[in-house]
Amino acid sequence: MFSKALSCELLWDAAVSGVVVGRQRWILSTMQKYGPELVTMLWRILGNEQDVCDAYQDTFLQLAHFEGGRKPDHVKAYVFRTANNIAVSMLRRRMAERNRLSGPIARTEATASPAIEVDSEYLQEALRRRIAKLPEHLRNVLALRDLAELSYAQVGRILGISPGTARVYRCKAIQLLAMWMSKEE
């Protein structure tokens, strides 16, 4: 009697997991379809391979748990926006940690030297710091347009704005970044 109950339970578990797998197979398809673009975008935002892997993992984990495993209506938009937000959060955490570890004197010394200013690593890090400070609507457009290299039409569709608005936001983002770059000098 006990063994019969056990076998029934096992069968039920197998059937349920089979249904769940069948229902969530689209996650793997999404990974196959948008994975390369996502990795490129995350790499450009973060510039560190381990951070890219972590952000990518978090993105798909959130996707798998979206409203109890339901497929979002616009998967591409969800995936790109989630990845972008996760990457920026990681960037901010990294910046805060760096600020905490290095004193204010060390920071002023790093920006004072003109030789460091033309260094590509320094430039990229400086831009990343400022991108993390941008308002969300401008940052999203900049990340999707310049770092993920999507067209304005695609950016508009993902963010729910018109391509013209996306162009304006991108222009504002660049102007703001340029202003911040010149202020720090």
Added chain:
Amino acid sequence: MAITRADNQCRRLRTWLYTAMTRHWGAEAGWLQSHISSCPRCQRRLVSLGKVNLALSLMKARPHSLSLLMRANEQAIGVLKHGLRAEPQAARLKTTLPEPKLVERCGRYGHSVGHLAACVTVLLLMKIGVFSSMDTFQTEGQEIMRQYYARQVGQDLAEDVFPAQTKQSSSGNPRGVANV
């Protein structure tokens, strides 16, 4: 028909407006260049804009390692449900390498395709007789010119100027052009 004409006019006007505005208000405009060369504030702004663009280009130009996609997929699949991890598609994703897009892959064949298209166009033009029609057109044009010269300055001079046509027309006039 009227709509098409209006469209063409619109297009011409747009092009003309764009050219005129670029000439007077674009980055290459003389007054703007002379202002920038003497205004330190604009120079500072342009330098910082250039710096942002340079940093963005550097970010785009820096490549990641080839196995990054593979590792990211592996890590992400590791936290999915057991059933999904055991799927054959998951196993394929764990060994996937980034591939160039179809447009990038076909880009190197662009020149060859262009040459082939040009050859096909020439063959098509030969097939439909455009070249022979052009030849006929040229021959008849020269014949008319010869007749005009013959009428205006005399037959001898016309024969000197167009000797080939004269020989042809004396041997026979297949196109039926009247000799003067």
